[in-house]
Amino acid sequence: MTVTVRFAPSPTGNIHIGNARTALFNWLFARKNGGRFVQRFDDTDQARSKQEFADQILYDLHWLGIFPDKVDHQSRRFERYQAAVERLKAAGLLYPCYETPDELELKRKIRLSRKLPPIYGREALALGDEDRAALEAEGRKPHWRFLLPNYQRDPSETQRTDISWNDIVRGEETVDLASLSDPVLIRADGTYLYTLPSVVDDIEMGITHVIRGDDHVTNTGVQIALFKALGADAPAFGHHNLLTAASGEGLSKRSGALSIASLREDGIEPMAIASLAVLTGTSENIEPVPSMGDLAEKFDPAAASRSAAKFDPADLVHLNRALLQTMPFTAVRDRLVAFGVGGERAEAFWLAVRGNLDRLSDAARWWEVVSKDYRPDVPFAEADAAFLADAFALLPDEPWNGETWKAWTSAVKDKTGRKGKALFRPLRLALTGLESGPELSDLLPLLGREETLARRP
CATH class of the missing domain: 3.40.50.620 (HUPs)
Structure with a gap:
């Protein structure tokens, strides 16, 4: 089977x-x-x-x-x-019933008042041919119930079943069938x-x-x-x-x-x-x-x-x-194209940003951040502006890889004495315009030295 x-x-x-x-x-x-x-x-x-x-x-x-x-x-x-x-x-297991919804509701209330379960009492089974003909002559159409x-x-004398x-x-x-009404299988309009x-x-x-x-x-x-x-x-x-x-x-x-x-x-x-x-x-x-x-x-x-x-x-x-x-790049490569993400940098970009996405469409925002036309517009205090001038002067030569960010920030720390948030926050704002995001060690190789310098405040 x-x-x-x-x-x-x-x-x-x-x-x-x-x-x-x-x-x-x-x-x-x-x-x-x-x-x-x-x-x-x-x-x-x-x-x-x-x-x-x-x-x-x-x-x-x-x-x-x-x-x-x-x-x-x-x-x-x-x-x-x-x-x-x-x-x-x-x-003999399907029988016609002629009660209207209002009549059925009244019967339900009567049974409840008598402390009986509010189920259909099978009154329609007592109707003879003449009774049914008279009801249909009034314009009533039957609905059909399955006799449990x-x-x-x-x-009329049910027992626990x-x-x-x-x-x-x-x-x-x-399930005890005696606790249930005979179900209607066909409505009065003939639908099931x-x-x-x-x-x-x-x-x-x-x-x-x-x-x-x-x-x-x-x-x-x-x-x-x-x-x-x-x-x-x-x-x-x-x-x-x-x-x-x-x-x-x-x-x-x-x-x-x-x-x-x-x-x-x-x-x-x-x-x-x-x-x-x-x-x-x-x-x-x-x-x-x-x-x-x-x-x-x-x-x-x-x-x-x-x-x-x-x-x-x-x-x-x-x-x-x-x-x-x-999610691996192969699973999203084709879908990323819809957000403008493609080319040689696409896989490295995905691996860099996927940890910061709530939805795949969020990748479009980060693709914009690493594009050549993106220029953060962040006002810096005088002290931070001076710090950034020193920092950008210390950018390492290419080729860049995942270790470039660490090497650069170590040199900046030695030169300026800054560390922690005072060191990293201005650099992130200058590069991305945002307070948080993917690891800059992953983003920096995507930007490259020329583009990074272009974002110097």
């Missing part, structure tokens, strides 16, 4: 880092087990689903390093769902809710493992019952903790907050996002992981805790900075 997983978002907006957590859990699980990854778009809500969002989701996944083995759309499979509907109806197997003979599974993430889990198409697709696409957020734990009990009703074995399930903002607020595709697209535009590296999305809320340390292969080695779904995985967006910048600090 080939391990087969799926990521099944609705294309109703851009995916965010929380969605990426689910996609990555599935992708890494498939990689560790030599399996397949199916990208399925749950786009039965055709009013809200947009092809542009589906295209963007695929782009975002590719950018993160996730490459599906198969892509499919539920909107192209309606005939498969209708066939399943007919099977369930024929088996939580009774012996009389559906445990559905249990060994969760890939959470361990042993149990999530449950039926998802189960039908999982069966026909050979999904062996379903890994998703822990907000679906209760749904799993219902879906396992539906798998059995359709004559299929249920896949293995895993439910990871949800990724939330530090405040505990959930993430939403509709709000666009922390979308993968916006993080990319902000200059966050894909592996910074992947590292945070996978490791937050687990027993692993949150640290930058350089590649998807390395992340797969660290990945253990059972390491996720049961509490929400809270994170601070600022953590992404810290991870990004740490990734860039060790």
